[in-house]
Amino acid sequence: MTETAPALAGVVGWPISHSLSPRLHGHWLTRYGIAGHYIPIGLRPQDFETGFRALPKLGFRGVNLTIPYKEAVLAMATSVSDRASLIGAANTIVFREGGGVVADNTDAYGFLESVRQAQPGWSAKGAGAALILGAGGASRAIVHALLADGIGEVRLANRTRQRSNILKDQFGARMSVVDWNLAADAIEGAGIIVNTTALGMPGKPELTLPLDTAAPGTLVVDIVYGPTATGFLREAARHGLPTIDGLGMLLHQAVPGFESWFGQRPEVDAALRRAVLA
Numbered sequence: 001m002t003e004t005a006p007a008l009a010g011v012v013g014w015p016i017s018h019s020l021s022p023r024l025h026g027h028w029l030t031r032y033g034i035a036g037h038y039i040p041i042g043l044r045p046q047d048f049e050t051g052f053r054a055l056p057k058l059g060f061r062g063v064n065l066t067i068p069y070k071e072a073v074l075a076m077a078t079s080v081s082d083r084a085s086l087i088g089a090a091n092t093i094v095f096r097e098g099g100g101v102v103a104d105n106t107d108a109y110g111f112l113e114s115v116r117q118a119q120p121g122w123s124a125k126g127a128g129a130a131l132i133l134g135a136g137g138a139s140r141a142i143v144h145a146l147l148a149d150g151i152g153e154v155r156l157a158n159r160t161r162q163r164s165n166i167l168k169d170q171f172g173a174r175m176s177v178v179d180w181n182l183a184a185d186a187i188e189g190a191g192i193i194v195n196t197t198a199l200g201m202p203g204k205p206e207l208t209l210p211l212d213t214a215a216p217g218t219l220v221v222d223i224v225y226g227p228t229a230t231g232f233l234r235e236a237a238r239h240g241l242p243t244i245d246g247l248g249m250l251l252h253q254a255v256p257g258f259e260s261w262f263g264q265r266p267e268v269d270a271a272l273r274r275a276v277l278a
């Protein structure tokens with residue numbers, strides 16, 4: 001009797017129970033009739049290295065990484081994609097035969113794909129400037145995405161100004177730092193405004209940024225997702241501005257990993273959105 005190992009992938013983090021990734025990949029596995037499994041793997045910090053290194057031996061073809069391991073995993077990779085090394089974090093790992101550990105970051109890709117799905121033909125090149133609120137890990141991925149897609153200027157506003165300065169120093173000439181309290185003054189000329197802060201998440205206050213000076217058509221994106229729109233997106237809609245929530249980015253960033261592990265490029269559609277939000 002010949003035995004073939006089942007196709008295994010998963011998401012590694014701590015805590016892990018909040019992760020929507022198992023539901024997301026589970027929906028695709030069922031939809032495409034793939035005999036594989038996508039498993040949430042909770043590893044405490046003291047067990048991360050040993051646990052992670054055991055995964056290929058257990059039959060895992062790869063994993064996603066979530067909080068708090070997106071940066072730490074880079075030290076365990078045998079190769080790191082350019083975008084992961086620029087962003088300074090990886091969310092997608094492929095284990096290769098012979099021990100290779102390939103680290104990639106698909107968040108920037110996920111962001112751009114989600115914008116393009118909502119606004120077909122959209123390009124950062126045509127957006128002029130971008131106003132980005134926040135300077136954490138998600139901000140780094142989005143700044144990289146916009147610069148790589150040809151944005152003219154990125155204006156960065158963060159509560160802690162020093163974190164904005166670090167991004168400016170790294171990402172260079174097309175970046176400018178804006179005072180958090182004066183962010184509204186940076187709206188003029190921005191074709192896209194993105195909230196990457198934790199404001200608007202459950203238990204956090206809403207982001208309050210007056211949008212009166214936003215030109216018609218200014219795209220307003222919030223990477224926070226949930227069954228209901230954030231106060232920031234509701235405010236944008238009240239001004240008649242096109243809005244995009246964060247669920248699309250979450251769904252699209254998962255596509256390259258699923259394709260690498262299970263050999264099928266999956267589709268992001270309304271059924272997937274419903275399944276993940278259910």
Ligand code: ATR
Pocket residue numbers: 133134135136137138139158159160163196197198199
């Ligand atoms: P992530 O990797 O998800 O982006 P993070 O690195 O913790 O998460 O960053 C969270 C972002 O939300 C930061 O920009 C943070 O601002 P600080 O750098 O000043 O901490 C921002 N943030 C969180 N709570 C906030 C609040 N109450 N007001 C303004 N910004 C807030």
